[in-house]
Amino acid sequence: MNVPEDLKYTREHEWVLVEGKIATVGITDYAQSELGDIVYLEFPAVGDRVRLSESAGTIEAVKTVADLFAPLSGEVLEVNETLPEEPERVNRDPYGEGWMFKLSIEDPSELEELLGAADYKRLVEESRR
Amino acid sequence: MSHEAGEARRTALYDRHVREGAKMVPFAGWEMPIQYTSILEEHAAVRERAGLFDVSHMGEIVLTGPRREEEADRLTTARISDREPGEVQYAVLPNDRGGIVDDILVYKLEDEVLLVVNASNREKDLRWILERCGGRATVTDRSLETSQVAVQGKRARAIFAQVAEPDLLRLSYYHAARGKVAGVPAIVSRTGYTGEYGYEVYVPWAEGPRVWDALLDAGRSEGIAPVGLGARDSLRLEMRYCLYGNDIDETTNPFEAGIGWVVRKKETDFVGKEALAAARKSGARRKLAAFRLGPRDIPRPGYEILHKGRKVGVVTSGGFSPTLRAGIALGYLEDAADEEEGFAVRIRDREAPARRQKGAFVASSVKEEGEEES
Numbered sequence: 001m002n003v004p005e006d007l008k009y010t011r012e013h014e015w016v017l018v019e020g021k022i023a024t025v026g027i028t029d030y031a032q033s034e035l036g037d038i039v040y041l042e043f044p045a046v047g048d049r050v051r052l053s054e055s056a057g058t059i060e061a062v063k064t065v066a067d068l069f070a071p072l073s074g075e076v077l078e079v080n081e082t083l084p085e086e087p088e089r090v091n092r093d094p095y096g097e098g099w100m101f102k103l104s105i106e107d108p109s110e111l112e113e114l115l116g117a118a119d120y121k122r123l124v125e126e127s128r129r
Numbered sequence: 130m131s132h133e134a135g136e137a138r139r140t141a142l143y144d145r146h147v148r149e150g151a152k153m154v155p156f157a158g159w160e161m162p163i164q165y166t167s168i169l170e171e172h173a174a175v176r177e178r179a180g181l182f183d184v185s186h187m188g189e190i191v192l193t194g195p196r197r198e199e200e201a202d203r204l205t206t207a208r209i210s211d212r213e214p215g216e217v218q219y220a221v222l223p224n225d226r227g228g229i230v231d232d233i234l235v236y237k238l239e240d241e242v243l244l245v246v247n248a249s250n251r252e253k254d255l256r257w258i259l260e261r262c263g264g265r266a267t268v269t270d271r272s273l274e275t276s277q278v279a280v281q282g283k284r285a286r287a288i289f290a291q292v293a294e295p296d297l298l299r300l301s302y303y304h305a306a307r308g309k310v311a312g313v314p315a316i317v318s319r320t321g322y323t324g325e326y327g328y329e330v331y332v333p334w335a336e337g338p339r340v341w342d343a344l345l346d347a348g349r350s351e352g353i354a355p356v357g358l359g360a361r362d363s364l365r366l367e368m369r370y371c372l373y374g375n376d377i378d379e380t381t382n383p384f385e386a387g388i389g390w391v392v393r394k395k396e397t398d399f400v401g402k403e404a405l406a407a408a409r410k411s412g413a414r415r416k417l418a419a420f421r422l423g424p425r426d427i428p429r430p431g432y433e434i435l436h437k438g439r440k441v442g443v444v445t446s447g448g449f450s451p452t453l454r455a456g457i458a459l460g461y462l463e464d465a466a467d468e469e470e471g472f473a474v475r476i477r478d479r480e481a482p483a484r485r486q487k488g489a490f491v492a493s494s495v496k497e498e499g500e501e502e503s
Contacts, residue, residue: 033152036359037169039449040425058477060427062168062449063359084425091167 001124002029004095008111009120012069015095016114018105023072026099027059027090030124035061038087043068043100044076050103052110057100059090072110074103140185141276141337149355157249159186161358168359172451175323175364176491179282180356181344184329185337188251188272190258192242200266201235201242204258206383206405208394209237217303217318220391221383222246222254223401227408228379229386230257232371234320236305242266243316243331245277247373261400276337280344281327281364283494284351289328291347292340293317300328302496311343322361324368324493366457367450367491369419375430376417376445376459385413385461416466417445419486422456422474426481432458433475434483436465444474452491458483 003009008016013031017024032038043057050056050070057068079101083089090098105111115123137160146153151162162183164171174180192201198210207220216237222230231250236243246254255270262268280288290298294308297317305318313336321327332340345353362372371377377386382405384392392405422428428447433440447458458474465471473480 036164037167039169040427060425060449062363062451063163065427065429 001033001121002095003117003121003124005117007095007117008071008114009117010069010071010114011123012067014069014071016071018111021105022077023074023103023105024099025071025101025103026094027068028120029094031066032091032094032098035059035064035066037062038090041068041083041087041090041100043079046076046079048076050074050076068100070103071114072103072105072107074106076101077104078102138186140183141334142183142185142278142341145338145341146183146355151355151357154358156358157186157247159248161186162355164357164359165355168357168363169451171354171356171360172363174352174354175282175325175356175360176452177283178352178354179280179284179288179348180323180354180360181341181348182279182281182356182361183337183341184277184279185275185334186248187277188246188248188254188270189275189277189331190244190246190251190255191269191271192244192266193240193269194266197242197266198237200262201237201244202394202397203399204261205233205235205244206392206394206399207235208397209235209242212237214239215304215306217305217320218391218393219303219388220393221377221388222257223383223399223405224379225401225404227382227401227404229373229377229381229383230254230379232373232377232388234318236316236318238305238307238316249374274334275331276334276340277329277331278337278341278344279321279327279329280348280353281321281323281325282353283326284348284353285325285327288344288348288351288353292343297328302500311340313340315340321495322368322370323364324370324489324491324495325364326494326497360451363448363451366446366448366459367452367489368493369459369486369489371417371459372446381417381461382408382413384408385415386417413466415442415461415463417459418442418462418466419490420458420460420472420474420483421453421486421490422458422481422483424455426474426476426483427456428458428474428476428481428483434458434460434462435473435475435480436462436468437471438473438480441465447474450490456481457486457490
């Protein structure tokens with residue numbers, strides 16, 4: 001299981017890359033592996049506003065469907081437009097070409113709620129037990 | 130679904146699954162592989178080349194004794210007493226109301242009748258049979274001493290030819306015989322639940338790994354892949370085969386489920402006879418229907434089926450068809466059962482248009498050209 005050190009994580013298995021006031025969001029390697037083959041995704045459009053912990057999309061895999069939760073509140077600045085055509089990118093490279101959208105960080109204090117890599121790794125290991 | 134208490138059981142092939150990198154999940158009291166690499170890849174392997182399945186979790190209940198065939202005729206919807214040994218019939222164990230206790234395969238062998246039952250129903254079926262058999266046949270549960278593997282796909286015959294006694298290659302569709310596979314005494318049948326040409330092989334529990342390894346080795350050059358429960362489900366749904374617990378159960382009868390043809394007899398007495406005769410006569414009150422949706426509309430069990438905006442049923446089996454790259458679904462129509470158009474499935478907050486599907490979603494390849502089912 002790949003858990004990059006430089007990212008932040010949610011308990012719902014999203015990852016967040018913070019660069020200044022912009023956050024890039026995707027789902028973790030563990031999440032894509034649990035979901036299996038991803039065949040369709042719905043996520044917000046540029047200009048939409050998402051709110052912390054609220055649903056910000058849907059991930060359809062062959063055997064199941066999952067909600068995508070907003071890890072932070074903010075405005076959607078950019079979406080990965082290749083994903084609806086090639087959703088398998090999320091399985092192949094969840095932290096790279098499988099990124100989903102970029103947000104403007106509205107409230108930096110929300111960042112404190114996110115987990116570091118070590119804590120996220122522990123969370124996954126506990127849920128496996 | 131009832132689960133046995135305690136730890137999930139492991140098949141004799143558990144170590145093979147782990148070695149192949151399978152993701153193991155609890156299923157009907159067993160720890161089974163859901164996928165090895167990817168459901169999409171495994172599904173494609175079966176449709177295009179060949180797949181190898183561990184189906185050892187299925188139950189094997191055997192009837193022996195001089196009256197075993199009459200008893201099988203009485204307990205199931207099959208009629209095997211006037212058939213030749215070697216014939217296999219898809220049938221149901223009916224209840225007194227015409228509902229389906231389980232859907233099963235009935236094997237007429239020279240010396241015994243083998244009933245192959247769903248893993249989740251094994252204990253229930255065994256009780257059901259014992260309660261009704263009344264000593265007219267000897268009932269033995271051989272489930273935990275039998276390994277079962279299936280090889281399915283266009284290359285299955287070429288693969289099987291490398292490990293099986295030549296006589297077994299002459300089996301017709303839905304026929305079975307005893308013989309040797311990889312040197313192991315086995316019961317082999319030309320059956321399966323994928324819609325592809327293939328074989329199912331029953332061997333003693335401890336011999337499962339030897340047969341598995343032999344088929345995998347023989348299949349390597351043919352592009353065989355081990356296949357988990359995930360692709361097994363998408364393969365069966367594309368063929369529109371029923372899944373017990375989703376599409377059929379004790380409250381549904383075979384006519385509603387579109388498998389009324391399993392009720393093969395008239396004159397003999399059997400469990401549920403009156404209820405099934407009444408159901409046949411009155412016609413299905415509701416009907417299991419099939420729908421094809423768009424590439425981004427994936428129906429899941431429990432989603433509402435709508436007709437002109439009105440709820441007329443619920444999805445019982447649904448998912449993504451890897452072959453069609455589209456959503457497909459089965460569900461009972463309580464109403465509007467004869468309508469052809471105007472259907473939709475409610476997917477979250479939208480109504481996804483659904484086209485009524487006649488027949489299977491994907492053409493079946495279970496038989497060779499010119500081959501007939503008896």
